[in-house]
Amino acid sequence: MPELLAFMEKALARREEAGTRRHLRPMALLDGGRVAVGGRVLVNLSGNDYLGLSRDPLLVERGLDFARRFGAGATASRLVCGNLACMEAVEEKIARMKGFEAALILSSGYQANLGLIPALCDRHSLIFADRLNHNSLVQGAKLSGAKVLRFRHNDLSHLEKLLRKAPVEGRRCILTESVFSMDGDIPDLEALSRLAEEYGALFVVDEAHATGVFGEKGMGLVKRGMAHAVVGTFGKGGGAFGAYVAGSDLLKNYLLNHMGGFVFSTALPPFLLGMMDAGLDRMAEMDAERSHLAALGHQLRQGLRALGFDTGASCTQIVPVLVGDAKKALALSAHLEKEGFLGVAIRPPTVPEGESRIRLSLSSLHTEEDVEGLLHAFASF
Ligand SMILES: Cc1ncc(COP(=O)(O)O)c(C=O)c1O
Structure with missing residues (x-):
């Protein structure tokens, strides 16, 4: 038995050596974009709570309301008997808001x-990623x-070359x-869409980090x-x-017939549907928070660049501070923590080798003073 599991010990030791081993740390999320870690309160620059909705009472209340009305669980997949009324109603709201x-x-x-x-592509397909x-x-x-062909990040001429060949x-x-x-950068989505059209390709966009933050009612850029x-x-x-x-x-009809993760998985619990429903309502009315977030991003990038840090092509609420070496990223993260800021080091394999960084992600709950303080912490590294 021990020999059988030795590969795990070795893999962890390799990560330890490279400075890329990960550990779980207990966290408590607090108001004001703060987090309690190891007995201290830090400004949280590592979450993705871009609008502060994780602590919004409306989400919790509507979640509870949906749980009371529709039950704790859906009991089955949507196609069997789990397609509760609240699910299609929230889907219609998403479609309406997204247009x-x-x-x-x-x-x-x-x-x-x-x-x-996998529902859209098969072994005869070509994916340009x-x-x-x-x-x-x-x-x-x-x-x-x-077959997957990777194009250089946001390099449309490289993509076109691959499409042509x-x-x-x-x-x-x-x-x-x-x-x-x-x-934290944005590709030229219009140009990508045109290329897809020209070369007869499906175009699929992941808006995980644009949702809530960009577009009309916060519904993304596409x-x-x-x-x-x-x-x-x-x-x-x-x-x-x-x-x-x-x-x-x-x-939608194709996916609900052909997407394994939908067909063979229990539908989401009503509590969650309630939180989504309220989240959509809140997102729709948060233009002021989106402007504030954009201004904080600008302030942070300007400040970091003035201090000589490399923030890449960031133009959003996500601001990477590129340091390269994994151990240096860990040292910078530890320094920030000492100064009262949670800025977690992101290392391979999450980012390519040699591209370790502190990934700073802002929330509309942060203030200009928070950003000022953070810049002071960077200045003293
Ligand atoms: C671009 C992107 N897509 C998808 C996901 C996964 O989303 P979820 O956290 O809902 O599983 C993430 C999460 O980090 C992401 O960054």
Whole structure:
């Protein structure tokens, strides 16, 4: 038995040596974009609670209301007997707010990508994927069995070169994010959409980090007609948990027949549907919070650049501080923590080798003074 498990010891030791081993730490989320860790209160710059909705009473109240009205659990998949009235109502609300024909709710963004891509692509297909796509998109593409061609991050001429050289037979699909999770930059979505059209490719966009933050009512950057499928999530800007795929009626009907993660999984509990429903209502009215968040992002980037830190191509609420070496990123993170800020080091395999960073993610709950304080902490590293 011990020999059988020795590979785990070795793998962990390798990670320890490389400075990439991870550990769980107990956390308590507090008001004002704060977090209690190890007996101290820190400004939380590592969460994705972009609008502060995780602590919004309306979400909790409506969650409880839905649980009382519809029960604690759905008891089965939607296709069996779990399709409760609240589910289609929230889907219709998502579709209406996003301006798309239809939406299908799924358990998480990870599950959505793992189910969506294999439903759209098979081993005869070609997937054109941005090199920095999130792990869930990478795994979804792998699971589909399609040949995956990775294009340089946000490099449309590289993508076009790959599209031009690709064989004509088989389905093609371009996969990208609208706000990149680790870099906080935005691709030229209109141009990507045009390329997809020109080369006869499906266009799929993951809006996990744009949801709540960008677009009309916070519903993301992809408008109707630009992409064939869009993934949105509720676990970040939405404040709670869960995800959806938005697209046409045809796409929804196809997915509810062909997407394993939907067909063979228990429907979400009503409590969660209530939180999604309230999250959508709150997101729709938070233009002031979105402007404040954008201003904080600008202040943070300007300040960091003035101090000589590299924030890459960030133009959103996600601001990476690129340091390269994993151990240096850990040292910077420890320094920030000493100064009262939680800025977790992101290391390989989450980011490519040599691209370790502190990923700072702002919330509309943060203040200009919080950002000032953070900049002082960076200055003293
Ligand atoms: C781009 C992207 N897609 C999908 C996910 C997964 O979403 P969820 O947390 O809802 O599983 C994440 C989460 O980090 C993400 O960054």
